[in-house]
Amino acid sequence: MSEKPSLEARLRGPFEGPNTIGNSRRFWLSFVLGTALLAVYPVLFGAYAAESTSVYLVYGLLGVSLAFIWGFCGILSFGQVAFFGVAGYAFGIVSINLASYTGATLGVLTGVAVATLLAALLGYFMFYGGVRDVYVTIITLVVALVLHTFMGQTAGSQWAIGEAALGGFNGMVGVPDLAIGFGTAGLEFAGAMHYYVTLLVLVATVLGLRALVNSQFGYAMVATREDEARTEMFGYNTTFIKFATFTIGGALAGLSGVLFVTWGNYIDPSEFAITAAAMPVIWASIGGRESFVGTIAAAVVIQRIQIGLTGEWALVVVGSLLVIVILAMPDGIAPRVGDAVDYLRNRGGGEPAEPPTATEEVSD
Amino acid sequence: MLEIDDLAVSYGKTPILRDVDVTVEEGEIVGIMGKNGVGKTTLVKAIMGLLEAADGRIVFDGDVVVDATEAATTDADRGGLGGRIADALGTSTPAGTWVGADERARRGMGYIPQGRDVFPELTVRENLRMGETINEDDSDFRYDDVYEYFPILEERSTQKAGTLSGGQQQMLAIGRALIGNPDLLLLDEPSEGVQPSIVQDITRDLERVNRDLGTTILFVEQNLHVVQNLAERCYAIDKGTIVDELDADRLQSREAVTEYLAV
Amino acid sequence: MAIYELLNLGFQFLDSFAFIVLATAGLAIIFGMMGIINLAHGEFILVGAYATTLSFHAGLPLPLAMVAGVVATTIFGIVLERTIIHRLYGRLLDSMVVTFGISLVVIQLTRIVFGNSLEQIGTPFGGISYGPYSYSTYRSVVLATCAIATLVGLYVLFTRTDFGVRARATIQDEETARSMGVDTDRMYLSTFAIGSALAGLTGALYAPTITMSPELGTGFLVEAFVAVVVGGPSVILGTPLAGGLLGLVDAVFTNLGGQFIGTVFLLLTAIVAIRVLPDGITGLLEDLREKWRRAE
Amino acid sequence: MATSDPTVKESPAVAETGVGTDTILQTRDLRKQFGGLTATDDVDFGIEEGELRCLIGPNGAGKSTFLKLLTGRLEPTAGTIYYDGEEITDLASHERVSRGISIKFQVPSIYPDLSVRENLRIPLQRVEQPSEFDRRTAEILDRFHLAETADETASNLSHGQQQRLEIAMAMTLEPKLMLLDEPVAGLSVEETREIAELLRTINDEDDVAFIVIEHDIDFVETIADRVTVLHQGAIFTEGTIDEVRDDPDVKRIYLGEEQ
Amino acid sequence: LSEGGVVGDGDDDGAVTIGVLEDRSGEFALVGESKWQASLLAIEELNEAGGVLGEEIEVYDPDPQSDNQRYQELTREAINSENVDALWAGYSSATREAIRPIVNDEEQLYFYTTQYEGGVCDRTTFAMGATARQQLGAVIPYMIEEYGPRIYTIAADYNFGQISGQWVRMLAEENDAEVLGEEYIPLGETDFGSTINNIQGEDPDFVASMLVGDAHTNFYQQRADTGLDVPMASSTTMAQGYEHLRLDPPALEDMYVGVNFMEELETDPAQAFVDDFYEMFPDAPYLNQEAQNNYFSVHMWAEAVEAAGTFDQEEVIAELESGMEVDAPEGTIELDPATHHMTHHMRIGHADENHELTFDEEQYIEPTFLHEVGCDLTSEPEQTQYTPEEFYDEI
Numbered sequence A: 001m002s003e004k005p006s007l008e009a010r011l012r013g014p015f016e017g018p019n020t021i022g023n024s025r026r027f028w029l030s031f032v033l034g035t036a037l038l039a040v041y042p043v044l045f046g047a048y049a050a051e052s053t054s055v056y057l058v059y060g061l062l063g064v065s066l067a068f069i070w071g072f073c074g075i076l077s078f079g080q081v082a083f084f085g086v087a088g089y090a091f092g093i094v095s096i097n098l099a100s101y102t103g104a105t106l107g108v109l110t111g112v113a114v115a116t117l118l119a120a121l122l123g124y125f126m127f128y129g130g131v132r133d134v135y136v137t138i139i140t141l142v143v144a145l146v147l148h149t150f151m152g153q154t155a156g157s158q159w160a161i162g163e164a165a166l167g168g169f170n171g172m173v174g175v176p177d178l179a180i181g182f183g184t185a186g187l188e189f190a191g192a193m194h195y196y197v198t199l200l201v202l203v204a205t206v207l208g209l210r211a212l213v214n215s216q217f218g219y220a221m222v223a224t225r226e227d228e229a230r231t232e233m234f235g236y237n238t239t240f241i242k243f244a245t246f247t248i249g250g251a252l253a254g255l256s257g258v259l260f261v262t263w264g265n266y267i268d269p270s271e272f273a274i275t276a277a278a279m280p281v282i283w284a285s286i287g288g289r290e291s292f293v294g295t296i297a298a299a300v301v302i303q304r305i306q307i308g309l310t311g312e313w314a315l316v317v318v319g320s321l322l323v324i325v326i327l328a329m330p331d332g333i334a335p336r337v338g339d340a341v342d343y344l345r346n347r348g349g350g351e352p353a354e355p356p357t358a359t360e361e362v363s364d
Numbered sequence B: 001m002l003e004i005d006d007l008a009v010s011y012g013k014t015p016i017l018r019d020v021d022v023t024v025e026e027g028e029i030v031g032i033m034g035k036n037g038v039g040k041t042t043l044v045k046a047i048m049g050l051l052e053a054a055d056g057r058i059v060f061d062g063d064v065v066v067d068a069t070e071a072a073t074t075d076a077d078r079g080g081l082g083g084r085i086a087d088a089l090g091t092s093t094p095a096g097t098w099v100g101a102d103e104r105a106r107r108g109m110g111y112i113p114q115g116r117d118v119f120p121e122l123t124v125r126e127n128l129r130m131g132e133t134i135n136e137d138d139s140d141f142r143y144d145d146v147y148e149y150f151p152i153l154e155e156r157s158t159q160k161a162g163t164l165s166g167g168q169q170q171m172l173a174i175g176r177a178l179i180g181n182p183d184l185l186l187l188d189e190p191s192e193g194v195q196p197s198i199v200q201d202i203t204r205d206l207e208r209v210n211r212d213l214g215t216t217i218l219f220v221e222q223n224l225h226v227v228q229n230l231a232e233r234c235y236a237i238d239k240g241t242i243v244d245e246l247d248a249d250r251l252q253s254r255e256a257v258t259e260y261l262a263v
Numbered sequence C: 001m002a003i004y005e006l007l008n009l010g011f012q013f014l015d016s017f018a019f020i021v022l023a024t025a026g027l028a029i030i031f032g033m034m035g036i037i038n039l040a041h042g043e044f045i046l047v048g049a050y051a052t053t054l055s056f057h058a059g060l061p062l063p064l065a066m067v068a069g070v071v072a073t074t075i076f077g078i079v080l081e082r083t084i085i086h087r088l089y090g091r092l093l094d095s096m097v098v099t100f101g102i103s104l105v106v107i108q109l110t111r112i113v114f115g116n117s118l119e120q121i122g123t124p125f126g127g128i129s130y131g132p133y134s135y136s137t138y139r140s141v142v143l144a145t146c147a148i149a150t151l152v153g154l155y156v157l158f159t160r161t162d163f164g165v166r167a168r169a170t171i172q173d174e175e176t177a178r179s180m181g182v183d184t185d186r187m188y189l190s191t192f193a194i195g196s197a198l199a200g201l202t203g204a205l206y207a208p209t210i211t212m213s214p215e216l217g218t219g220f221l222v223e224a225f226v227a228v229v230v231g232g233p234s235v236i237l238g239t240p241l242a243g244g245l246l247g248l249v250d251a252v253f254t255n256l257g258g259q260f261i262g263t264v265f266l267l268l269t270a271i272v273a274i275r276v277l278p279d280g281i282t283g284l285l286e287d288l289r290e291k292w293r294r295a296e
Numbered sequence D: 001m002a003t004s005d006p007t008v009k010e011s012p013a014v015a016e017t018g019v020g021t022d023t024i025l026q027t028r029d030l031r032k033q034f035g036g037l038t039a040t041d042d043v044d045f046g047i048e049e050g051e052l053r054c055l056i057g058p059n060g061a062g063k064s065t066f067l068k069l070l071t072g073r074l075e076p077t078a079g080t081i082y083y084d085g086e087e088i089t090d091l092a093s094h095e096r097v098s099r100g101i102s103i104k105f106q107v108p109s110i111y112p113d114l115s116v117r118e119n120l121r122i123p124l125q126r127v128e129q130p131s132e133f134d135r136r137t138a139e140i141l142d143r144f145h146l147a148e149t150a151d152e153t154a155s156n157l158s159h160g161q162q163q164r165l166e167i168a169m170a171m172t173l174e175p176k177l178m179l180l181d182e183p184v185a186g187l188s189v190e191e192t193r194e195i196a197e198l199l200r201t202i203n204d205e206d207d208v209a210f211i212v213i214e215h216d217i218d219f220v221e222t223i224a225d226r227v228t229v230l231h232q233g234a235i236f237t238e239g240t241i242d243e244v245r246d247d248p249d250v251k252r253i254y255l256g257e258e259q
Numbered sequence E: 001l002s003e004g005g006v007v008g009d010g011d012d013d014g015a016v017t018i019g020v021l022e023d024r025s026g027e028f029a030l031v032g033e034s035k036w037q038a039s040l041l042a043i044e045e046l047n048e049a050g051g052v053l054g055e056e057i058e059v060y061d062p063d064p065q066s067d068n069q070r071y072q073e074l075t076r077e078a079i080n081s082e083n084v085d086a087l088w089a090g091y092s093s094a095t096r097e098a099i100r101p102i103v104n105d106e107e108q109l110y111f112y113t114t115q116y117e118g119g120v121c122d123r124t125t126f127a128m129g130a131t132a133r134q135q136l137g138a139v140i141p142y143m144i145e146e147y148g149p150r151i152y153t154i155a156a157d158y159n160f161g162q163i164s165g166q167w168v169r170m171l172a173e174e175n176d177a178e179v180l181g182e183e184y185i186p187l188g189e190t191d192f193g194s195t196i197n198n199i200q201g202e203d204p205d206f207v208a209s210m211l212v213g214d215a216h217t218n219f220y221q222q223r224a225d226t227g228l229d230v231p232m233a234s235s236t237t238m239a240q241g242y243e244h245l246r247l248d249p250p251a252l253e254d255m256y257v258g259v260n261f262m263e264e265l266e267t268d269p270a271q272a273f274v275d276d277f278y279e280m281f282p283d284a285p286y287l288n289q290e291a292q293n294n295y296f297s298v299h300m301w302a303e304a305v306e307a308a309g310t311f312d313q314e315e316v317i318a319e320l321e322s323g324m325e326v327d328a329p330e331g332t333i334e335l336d337p338a339t340h341h342m343t344h345h346m347r348i349g350h351a352d353e354n355h356e357l358t359f360d361e362e363q364y365i366e367p368t369f370l371h372e373v374g375c376d377l378t379s380e381p382e383q384t385q386y387t388p389e390e391f392y393d394e395i
Ligand SMILES: Nc1ncnc2c1ncn2[C@@H]1O[C@H](COP(=O)(O)OP(=O)(O)OP(=O)(O)O)[C@@H](O)[C@H]1O
Pocket: B011, B014, B016, B034, B035, B036, B037, B038, B039, B040, B041, B042, B043, B114, D156, D157, D158, D159, D186
């Protein structure tokens, strides 16, 4: 933003622009602070707290994979869980069969690759076939449901790939921990380490996507979202843009699936069910689909509330919250947080309002 | 037939129209002209009841359809619990007197929006039927009459309106309004995108409707020929308010008219 | 012997067809006519089924209990429309999140109030026997007849009456419709009420055949969404065609390979259908009709 | 109807390949049918480099359809399109644009939620290095009299400004052929004149060829080198504006008597 | 990982907590609710009698909503945050297998109380329900005897159903009977038209039904509609989801189920238990077999703690492995130290056309299968599940 390229400006430069919410110094300060808080969280609250929080960050990553394609390219996929789940199963199959560091490493690669491939295939099938708008949404949902149905009936012993039994409704049990290495040499990431890996992946993803979204490709994505026909008339291959965006989103969902399955050492077909499929959409809607940080915060808070709220009224509360938030804040919470901060500042007669900033990290 | 006093309209907090006074007598053909963005469409929509008035009154056919003057609105307390419940239930109406667009249509206003707002997914025939449902009882003007004016519409009666050419859509919009037998016809740039010969036809046809059926006509135009040939009287609008009124004589002077169409 | 197996197939087809059409009708109206993706569709069915079952246990004869179910769901729909849904017109995606929230609330409230199940109503009419086989009369013949009657009713309502033309016009361009004398607010409300009533009807009709649990609505959701997509934008024609196609696929493959194969093929058919016919079956139909009309 | 008018000149090369020395765009037997309706009827249409051609004709004549065929929005039922020495009939829209064909739609279709500057960036980044963005944006804003509105959200612009922005965006791509569908419909006399001047300047200075659809015959008169009249999907006649205006058949089908 | 807060001796916050994770919503709520309630009853009885080792028992009991994912999260929470001293969790076998790795990792004392397919041989897991060997082993030979040797199997498509299917094959083999066809039906399926046609096509002497969950109940209604009057043998109906009360007669006519307990059982201890239960939960719709298992196992755990004199899980396990005998509502039963399973009083419950129940053929059956495969947890601490398919060649 500033003319002289200070170190700060050079650091921030690639990660901001008009396409992202949160470009102010205040945003970056809260971003760094939030990340730092998350980094010391295990030190303060212990390994178990970190371990149980890890999965919420994984959900955050899944949410981000949707916010990226929906918020910036206008593709609402109701089937991010399909890539998430497929990657989880793929990791399980590989790493159970090759129980070694090599196996786990290959598992990570295979998991992400399979998810990417599935997203690419589906994306090709849809976008090059002229499927658009809400029909994309419903096709992706149907794909998730097909997987739900299919994986649900793999209980029989014939449904084992090598050592790994798909398990049907039971799910796949005994999936190894996340690890990187070769043969007997390598690093294993369990417990608090899993948390740190997830946090690292998440922060890197958010920064990477912010850079991408503010790049030329990002402008093309936004233009495609705003008006596809028009954008094509500027010489953009919008079909490819949608295809590429969707595929990247699928790869990220796959990555979150691998992190998920290595967290619980378990995955089952309910990950593909309609209720699971709806969750990323809900996180992005509530958090603000054009805000990665907002989506992550929403994922963490909503999932935490769902587990934390017990008693028979819990679901009533969660459901009512969804209704109220969407009715009151159509673009989600994140854009409003910036508005609110600006409003308070202006009322306080402080410095002139900066562009809206995103919400602070929520550190569970 | 139509009397507008002191009308003001805004979009959100942006005022668009202010102090607009317009009177149209029964049986008249009155034009409104002005440059782009001065508020012509806004005015027509406010008359039709598609936009709320911030201030002023509109009387149609002897009945007040809008009264947003201060005197009228102070009585109607929109705050308080009642107002909020009404808002929450979506049943709230603007302050003061307010007759909705649908009711105005039933009382005899016909409207042809700018930009050929036909129902794209309905067939030509169904679009016309929409017009007809306003005035089921006394159908002076029938499908056959519309088809006589615009034969292409009969030929295309089962085509989806959205796939008609631009000009065909404009004809459909006019036919649809006429079939409802309005007492007051509001037209927003009817010549836009229509071929010259049909613009001439439309001009003639509107005159004929006015003559034969006694329909009062209020139209917005930028097309010099249409303004000159159709209007008996014309208001000029600029920056959201009426700046001039041209009688039949002044209308014939090209300079007088283009003054309000050009800078 | 083969004739009996064919009859099996035929009855299964009627069963699947009725299920798909009835599961879809309410959703299709609300989605196709109003642009609201109602993820709480299953819970509208739940309301219909519960109201029917409770009225039946309260002593109403079954047909009247079913009427009560439809009425209750319609009222439920009207209340929701007035309080919540009317804010979501034109906000397709938001409508999904909100209705998902509504669905959670309704399921859980049902559980809190009525527990995990209700005593079930017995299925009337018994079975039709042929050779070694038999099939439930109600689930095949009776429900298929109701499904067809519903379709015919909808077709007439939305294409032959002024109400139908106005409703469709309102959805396409509210402002213009209002200036054509349509009370669009009431139009939205009535269309939503019709969609709700249809979902209620589905609940009422299936009440005597399914387990009364708070989650019963989810059992209808998949078929309903799939059929809406396959049917395409013009719901009045699309729903019966989708019901026919998917019902056939489901019946044939279930017959050949069991429930699982049936479901998988149903879903695969949907995916292929969307790809081959981006505008659904009705898109194809319209093209054909246009060609044929022009050729004359 | 007269599909091949004697006034349409064709070089032998055109007859062979559809590509003449100066011809930037040529169609051969281009046809589009909607069901049984023939919206474009075996059209052979050619335009020279740097020419400004107006396309007129009755409502429903197939003008918009023809333009959509050229841009790839619609797929032709039959026929071929040659552009700049190669056949482009099967190319996707964006590939045609990359080769220098640019279009402005009939309804203004800027990106309403983006600022004017961001709107301009979309085409700009196709042709410029990021380091040049600021400089070029300023130039374009200046040329199209949009400087004051640079940070305005596009939807807040007036109709005329939106039209100018759209032409600016199309021009940013530095096309060799611009297609405009009713660029002045609904514009005031003054704004119409502004647009006319703009088109003439671009045509002269940048040597861009234009195909402009317009019903405003006065506007056509001020800008057109030549005029093609379409009728019932086919080329009815072609010539200078005066030739066309005086043609009694054109009067009958299109202009009416009063012109 | 296995170090964090494993030792749940109740000293840290002065309270003794046990975990009761049972479904009160979702697919298995109908059976889970009653399991949860009976656990609360047992805990209240213990507390009224002065607690265990003088300590009041607290309970950690969030609703896992029939969702295995949630079960895992809550199990971790129960073990690591709540430091539960013993855990009761899960209706379905799928749930049990989903949380068993966590339970194993944390070496948590865990009671699984549902009737199930059998075969779990696990050092810290105690299976309180009757196994397929005990249930089907009672009812299938009885049916072959009564109705004939031609069997058609329908079962829920997951580990429970699949392994139960293997048991039916196994028992058919043992009794010179024949399985004509098998159908594994996805959980949640509601339409049984084709299944019924398939059964009619094969015309068996009886159907072995191991259907599970709300949706599958529809089968019985549809069976009645179509007039399919083949008798049925089951391990899952009536005693869990009280289908005989929820459905109009004669939907369950000639249903035979192998059970260790049903609330209709007219023995004194059974009826005393039923009375206590409905006194505490007057609106409860039914008291099912699993609830009885929860009930007696909570008491059994308390006895073991008292005997061990500590809440320390290893010592309690050792005490349980010393061989316990409990006076359960179903009768006096024993814990088999080698296999961590119960010897049960098995009855065959039969519903007539009015859904009136009668109980025949009480047998006292040991968990023999695990003995045959050589499971002996007192000497060899395993964490496995054996299946008959792996063990017997003939199926
Ligand atoms: N929905 C809206 N929100 C905010 N401002 C609007 C909206 N619609 C129109 N305006 C603004 O109101 C002013 C008047 O618009 P209006 O459409 O009435 O003009 P007009 O005279 O009909 O112009 P034209 O000749 O282009 O049709 C314009 O400046 C326009 O930008």
